[in-house]
Amino acid sequence: MTSISVIVPSYNRANFLREAINSLTAQTRPVEEILVWDDGSTDSTPNEVKSLSGPIRYFRGENGGKAKALNAAMREARGELIWICDDDDIALPGAVERLAGVLERRPEAGVAAGSYVRFRDDAATGARVETGPGYWPDLSDGSVLRHLLEDIFLFQNATLVRRALYDKVGPFREDLARSIDYDMVVRLALQAPVVVLEEPLFKQRKHDGARGPAAARHAAAQSDAVWKQADRALFAPFRESIPLSLYAGLFDGALAQRAGLLQRACVFARRTDWDSAINDFKAAATMDPNVALSEVEQAICRRALAGKHGMVEATSGPVRARLVQVGRSGAVGTQIANALARGALWRGRAAFSAGRLPEAAQIARFILSLGLSARGPQPTVPAPPLSERREPLHLAV
Template identity: 30%
Template sequence: MKSHRSLESVTVIIPTYNRRSLLPRALDSVLNQTALPSEIIVVDDGSSDGTRDLIQTKYSSVRLIEQENQGVSQARNRGIKKAAGEWIAFLDSDDEWLPQKLEIAFEALNQNPDYLICHSGEIWIRKGKRVAPPARYAKSGGYIFKECLPVCMISPSTVIIHRNIFATIGLFDASLQAAEDYDMWLRISVRYPILYLPDLLTIKFDGHSEQLSHQWGIDRYRIRALEKILKSPYLRGEEYVAALAILTEKCKIFANGARKRGKLQEANFYTSVASQFLLDGTGKKE
């Protein structure tokens, strides 16, 4: 029989960098939960906007970890390593949770003891207005590796994960300047089922000037994530074929974009990337 999953062993990790004006919204949404976590960690990734003063003067119950600016992956990883909880709940510093987020999630995890990770529905806010997520971001649960390939369908702020998963597959890849979450969900979903809660438990804010996700060139990091997963010994036949198809598609789109921008050397490189993973007629790698 599986042990009872308890909020007494949950660490919330909030990475932040120069978001002093937004951070209180995230923190207050954690502190206003109907069921409180055992620990809240803010990892300050080298902020220069008074984040430390904010935490120390207004959020004394929050554990502050400071580091030089190294990026969100290193910040999350530092939080995971320092966390006391068996369960890790991520919250980006510009997002917020609905009040019953943790209560509903842990009720579901206790009802589904074979799952070590869950994610949920979310409300999207873009430039101050609620918008409908595009159909390609439709969420689901179970063994969803193939569903995770086209886009990053899991938002970090919706995720609760048992730390044993990190012990098995490793931490966030800090060499990726973007798409580090896409890479993580691929590595997890190829080995673990993911519980999906349709409840809208997180508010995801988009449209900040510093966000990288909509800039041209970010797909290079998704391509690297796909290259990594295609080398995984856990990838099965149909999953390999699906991952290769997405890699081929993304490389083609990226190469065309590079060519339009006069980056011919880069275009030629990405045109050939997928060839190293091609299958012969028997379904084996060449």
């Protein structure tokens, strides 16, 4: 059997750490070691770890953030498979057995992953309230890589990775204050197949405490703005490091290159990087300009407005005006604008149903503007067959 190292980076979570580590020592398949890397905690973490039993190796360093702690712990890990677990979440008993079994049966896979449930302890009653995952895509459509580029849905507690793959992609980025797990899982998926089990493997704790490293803490109430900014910063280097050929490699068909441009536009629109997205929409509109968009391509455009960060930036005057220009650029531009308008429709309905009338009105103006711009000529050549690859091409280091 392959050996497994668990890495638990921790910072001031003594009140949660015991439950987290006990869930690791209770696994149906024992792990060879549990490395607890204390990132300079100022609470009772050292004593808490000393009181626990199991194959625990405790390390302590100066506070430098999660990425630095993980890189240091990785140098100490001895296992062939690496399981990184947060210090406040709870692994379900059969998690590592299920994940390791996948990698042992599938030697071509570099990552095995699963789903999760969220939970919160009610402060008033002490009751534990569980909900489903925050976001989980339809994995019957498209590749795991495409879904990961659009949004994060795999988390470290439900992700087992070959040590050799970590060595191949390089260390965690220590320049990132947050989203280091998202950056890493994208880099892993770019290099090797990811096999996903659609079953819960851990419980993700939701609480109102501070988040992030000591130098950049933020409260849960500030989370949306902080993560939006982090998401843009995270994906900015991917604009250069992920070639268009990889986006095109997500698709199979004569117009895979155009679909790749639209897919890259979708990815960056969901990051609210509309400058990058519009450049790709414009380029796609001029590629085979008389050949109609396939349903696959139209769906890509609709997803551009379905990201977790919303579409408020898209409805602003300058961005809306540039998208209108795309709609007026020709037959394919007309179809792109129509698909974007259709993608915005459900957001407008949701805002109206929730009583957010100013937002609903703003989205309605956006839809109207794009709809008016998309009254131009239609493509004269039917769309050729296009499909998504279940297992896309991967990068070569």
